[in-house]
Amino acid sequence: xxxxxxxxxxxxxxxxxxxxxxxxxxxxxxxxxxxxxxxxxxxxxxxxxxxxxxxxxxxxxxxxxxxxxxxxxxxxxxxxxxxxxxxxxxxxxxxxxxxxxxxxxxxxxxxxxxxxxxxxxxxxxxxxxxxxxxxxxxxxxxxxxxxxxxxxxxxxxxxxxxxxxxxxxxxxxxxxxxxxxxxxxxxx
Numbered sequence: 001x002x003x004x005x006x007x008x009x010x011x012x013x014x015x016x017x018x019x020x021x022x023x024x025x026x027x028x029x030x031x032x033x034x035x036x037x038x039x040x041x042x043x044x045x046x047x048x049x050x051x052x053x054x055x056x057x058x059x060x061x062x063x064x065x066x067x068x069x070x071x072x073x074x075x076x077x078x079x080x081x082x083x084x085x086x087x088x089x090x091x092x093x094x095x096x097x098x099x100x101x102x103x104x105x106x107x108x109x110x111x112x113x114x115x116x117x118x119x120x121x122x123x124x125x126x127x128x129x130x131x132x133x134x135x136x137x138x139x140x141x142x143x144x145x146x147x148x149x150x151x152x153x154x155x156x157x158x159x160x161x162x163x164x165x166x167x168x169x170x171x172x173x174x175x176x177x178x179x180x181x182x183x184x185x186x187x188x
Contacts, residue, residue: 003056004150005063007085010074010095011046015136019072020051022140026151026159027055037061048078055150072143074122074135080106089114093143095122095135118146118186125178131171138179145183153180 006023010016017038024034037052052063065084069091073079076096080103086092092115094101101119102110110117122138137160144153157176164172 003054003058004070005068005085005087006053006055006070006072006149007063007068007082008051008053008072008074009078009082010049010136011078012049013046013133014049014074015133016049016051016074019074019136019140020053021163022137022156022159023053023149023151025163026155029159030151030155032150033057035061048081050078050082070143070149072139074139076101076119083109083115086113086115089116091115091146091148092117093139093146094119095139097121118142118183120179120182120186122179125182126175129171129175129178131175134172134175137172137176138182141176141179141181142183143179145180145187 008016008020020036024036027034032055035054035058039050052061054061054063063085067087068085069087071082071086071092073094076094079092079094096119098119102117120142122142123135125138126132126134144156160172160176161169
């Protein structure tokens with residue numbers, strides 16, 4: 001398998017680390033090597049959190065500028081802030097209002113770098129199910145609908161089921177499925 005570099009970003013309390021854990025455990029279960037690192041701004045005060053996930057035969061845990069294949073952002077401004085990590089032809093998945101994403105001044109950069117971008121209201125999906133703290137799983141479900149990452153929908157679902165605490169397992173799976181459905185509707 002070629003190396004896959006993923007950047008996950010958001011604000012403190014949005015579940016970046018749990019989303020990273022789900023992806024990392026899923027690829028580990030497939031037998032791939034994984035290295036990861038997190039950088040925290042004032043995370044406990046809602047500041048930036050960025051997680052680096054490298055899958056394959058890698059020596060360093062940090063994704064270099066211009067080398068990420070995927071960016072998953074739980075907050076629109078964090079997506080913009082982390083654009084420099086994306087490689088030419090990368091893909092970006094963002095929790096944002098689909099009607100107004102992306103800013104006009106950013107479109108030229110994305111087009112020039114051939115970066116594909118998708119957005120879904122993951123926060124609204126989670127909130128509608130009574131689980132506003134599960135935005136991360138709604139975005140993860142949405143991402144996997146495009147069949148572009150190193151894991152499948154079933155593999156991610158199994159990992160969420162196995163690592164979620166008992167009291168959150170059912171709602172975590174429900175939110176993941178709702179995000180997946182949103183993505184499947186977009187791809188069909």
